[in-house]
Amino acid sequence: MEIENIVANTVYIKARESGGQKKGKSKKWKSYLQFPHYSTCLSLRSEIDVSYGYIIEKQPIGKLLFQQFCEEHVQYHQCWSFLQKVEEYETSDDDGENRRHLAQYIISLLAPSESEEPSSSNDESSNWAHFLPEKVIDNCIKTADDAAHNSEPRSDIFAEAYRHVRNFLAAEPFKEFLNTVYFYRYLQWKWLEKRCVDKHTFRLYRVLGKGGFGEVCACQVRASGKMYALKKLEKKRVKKRHAETLTLNEKQILQRINSPFVVSLAYAYETKDALCLVLTLMNGGDLKFHLYNLSPGGFDEKRAQFYAAEITLGLQHLHKERILYRDLKPENILLDDYGHVRISDLGLAVELKDNEPIKGRVGTVGYMAPEIIKNEKYSYGVDWWGLGCLIYEMIDGKAPFRQRKEKVKREEVERRVREDQEKYSEKFSDAARTLCRGLLHKEPSFRLGCRKIGRPEDGAEELRAHPFFHTGDPITGREPVPWKKMEAGKLTPPFCPDPRAVYAKDVLDIEQFSTVKGIRL
Numbered sequence: 001m002e003i004e005n006i007v008a009n010t011v012y013i014k015a016r017e018s019g020g021q022k023k024g025k026s027k028k029w030k031s032y033l034q035f036p037h038y039s040t041c042l043s044l045r046s047e048i049d050v051s052y053g054y055i056i057e058k059q060p061i062g063k064l065l066f067q068q069f070c071e072e073h074v075q076y077h078q079c080w081s082f083l084q085k086v087e088e089y090e091t092s093d094d095d096g097e098n099r100r101h102l103a104q105y106i107i108s109l110l111a112p113s114e115s116e117e118p119s120s121s122n123d124e125s126s127n128w129a130h131f132l133p134e135k136v137i138d139n140c141i142k143t144a145d146d147a148a149h150n151s152e153p154r155s156d157i158f159a160e161a162y163r164h165v166r167n168f169l170a171a172e173p174f175k176e177f178l179n180t181v182y183f184y185r186y187l188q189w190k191w192l193e194k195r196c197v198d199k200h201t202f203r204l205y206r207v208l209g210k211g212g213f214g215e216v217c218a219c220q221v222r223a224s225g226k227m228y229a230l231k232k233l234e235k236k237r238v239k240k241r242h243a244e245t246l247t248l249n250e251k252q253i254l255q256r257i258n259s260p261f262v263v264s265l266a267y268a269y270e271t272k273d274a275l276c277l278v279l280t281l282m283n284g285g286d287l288k289f290h291l292y293n294l295s296p297g298g299f300d301e302k303r304a305q306f307y308a309a310e311i312t313l314g315l316q317h318l319h320k321e322r323i324l325y326r327d328l329k330p331e332n333i334l335l336d337d338y339g340h341v342r343i344s345d346l347g348l349a350v351e352l353k354d355n356e357p358i359k360g361r362v363g364t365v366g367y368m369a370p371e372i373i374k375n376e377k378y379s380y381g382v383d384w385w386g387l388g389c390l391i392y393e394m395i396d397g398k399a400p401f402r403q404r405k406e407k408v409k410r411e412e413v414e415r416r417v418r419e420d421q422e423k424y425s426e427k428f429s430d431a432a433r434t435l436c437r438g439l440l441h442k443e444p445s446f447r448l449g450c451r452k453i454g455r456p457e458d459g460a461e462e463l464r465a466h467p468f469f470h471t472g473d474p475i476t477g478r479e480p481v482p483w484k485k486m487e488a489g490k491l492t493p494p495f496c497p498d499p500r501a502v503y504a505k506d507v508l509d510i511e512q513f514s515t516v517k518g519i520r521l
C-alpha cells in the first residue's frame with residue numbers, strides 16, 4: 001500500500017474515533033456553538049414549521065424538549081409515557097414474553113386495577129386518559145386479553161388509543177409548550193442550525209469516492225467534532241454538462257427528505273469553484289465495493305434480503321413524497337457504521353407533480369428500465385425495475401444485463417434490456433427468482449410494485465408481502481421481515497463493518513483511475 005494512502009487512512013480513522021468527543025473539537029471554534037439570547041431567535045417562529053407533526057415527530061431535539069415539558073405535568077407525562085410504551089410495543093419482537101408483558105403494562109396504564117382505593121381514582125394521575133372513549137379502552141383490553149391467551153399478540157392493538165392520546169397532546173398541551181422555555185430552546189437550536197456555514201467550518205479528510213461532478217471526502221465540523229461526508233459538485237463540470245438544474249434539484253430534494261434509509265443533508269454551501277453538500281457519513285462504503293472487492297460472487301440470500309428490505313423502505317419513503325429516484329445501482333447504496341444501508345445520490349431524482357408520468361432518458365446504462373430506453377412515459381415503476389437489477393446483482397454477483405468489465409456497446413446492453421429474458425443461476429432460491437422476475441417485467445403495468453393502482457407508496461406494500469421477504473427458518477416456519485422493527489432501526493444487520501477499516505479504494509486509485517461512465521443526464 002502506498003505511504004500516502006496509509007497516512008490518509010490513519011488520520012481519517014483517528015478523526016472518526018474522536019468524532020463527537022473532546023478531541024475533535026477546536027477551542028477556537030467553541031463560541032460557534034453557543035446559543036444566542038432567546039429573544040434573538042423569536043423571529044424564527046414565523047419562518048419555520050411549528051406543527052406537532054414536524055417538531056415533535058420529526059425533529060429529535062423537538063421530541064426531547066417536549067418530553068421534558070411533559071415531565072413537569074402529571075397528566076401530560078402519563079400521556080407521553082403511554083405513547084412511548086406503545087411505540088416500544090409495536091416495534092418489539094412479534095412473539096415472546098417481552099411483548100406480552102408490555103401489553104399488560106400498557107393495559108394497566110389505561111385501566112388502573114380495580115383493587116385500588118376508590119378515592120385515588122378521581123385524582124389526576126389515574127384519570128389521565130379521561131378523553132379516551134370508554135369503547136376504545138374496552139376494545140384494547142379485550143383484544144389484548146384474547147391475544148395473551150391464544151396466539152401471538154398483534155402489533156396494532158393499541159393503534160386507536162394511540163391516535164387519541166397523540167391528538168390530545170398535539171392540541172392544548174402542544175399550544176402550551178409553544179410558550180415555554182422548552183420551545184425557546186428549540187428555536188435557539190434552529191437558529192444555530194440556520195447559520196451560514198462555509199469551507200472554514202469543516203476539516204477535510206481523505207477522499208471516499210468520485211462522482212460525475214467531483215469528489216466525495218470525509219469531513220468534520222471543527223466546533224463539534226462531528227463527522228460528515230462532503231460531496232463537491234464542481235461548477236465547471238456542472239456547466240459543461242448543462243446540469244445546473246439537476247444539481248440544484250439534488251439539494252432541494254435532499255433537504256425535503258427525512259428517512260433513516262436515505263442519506264440526509266446536514267448543510268449546503270458554495271465556494272468559488274464548487275457547490276458543496278454535507279451529508280450523513282457512511283463509513284461502511286458502497287455496495288459496489290462490498291460486492292466486487294470483499295464478497296465476489298454475491299451476498300448470501302439473508303444479507304441480500306436485509307439490504308433489499310431497507311432499500312424498499314427507502315424507496316417507499318421517496319415515493320410517498322412523490323419522488324422518483326431513477327438511479328438505483330450498487331455504488332449508490334451505502335453502509336453505515338452498523339451495517340444499515342441508505343440510498344444516496346439523489347442527483348437524478350425528480351418530483352412527479354400530481355403523480356403524472358414523465359419522459360426523459362436518464363439513468364445508468366444497464367440499470368435503466370425498458371420504458372426509459374424506449375423513450376416512453378414512465379412512473380414509479382422504473383425504481384422497482386432498478387431494485388430488481390440490484391437484488392439480482394446482490395445475489396448473482398453480476399448485473400442481469402451486463403457482465404462486469406464486459407466490453408459491450410451501449411446499444412447492445414439496451415437491446416438486451418428490451419428483448420432478452422434474464423437468466424437465473426442456482427444461486428437464486430425460488431422466492432428470489434420470482435421476486436426478480438416480477439420486478440424485471442418488461443411491461444411496467446405487469447411489474448411487481450406497479451400492479452395496484454392507488455397511492456404511490458402502495459407499490460412497496462406489494463413487495464413487502466412477497467415470499468422473498470419471509471425469513472426462511474425451516475423449523476419455526478417462514479415469518480415475514482419484522483417491518484415495524486426494521487423501520488425503527490431495531491434489527492441487527494447481517495454484516496457489521498470493521499470500525500478500524502476504510503471501505504474505499506486507495507486514495508490514489510480514486511484520484512487517478514476512476515472516471516464515471518455511462519450516466520445519461
Ligand code: ADP
Nearest residue numbers: 209210211212216229279280281282286331345
Ligand atoms: P455521483 O452523483 O457523481 O454519482 P455520489 O453521490 O454517488 O456521486 O458519490 C460518489 C461515491 O462517493 C459513492 O459511490 C460513494 O462511494 C462515495 N460517497 C458518496 N456519498 C457518501 C457518503 N455520504 N458517505 C460515504 N461515502 C460516500
Ligand code: MG
Nearest residue numbers: 211331332345
Ligand atoms: Mg452515484
Ligand code: MG
Nearest residue numbers: 345346347348
Ligand atoms: Mg449523481
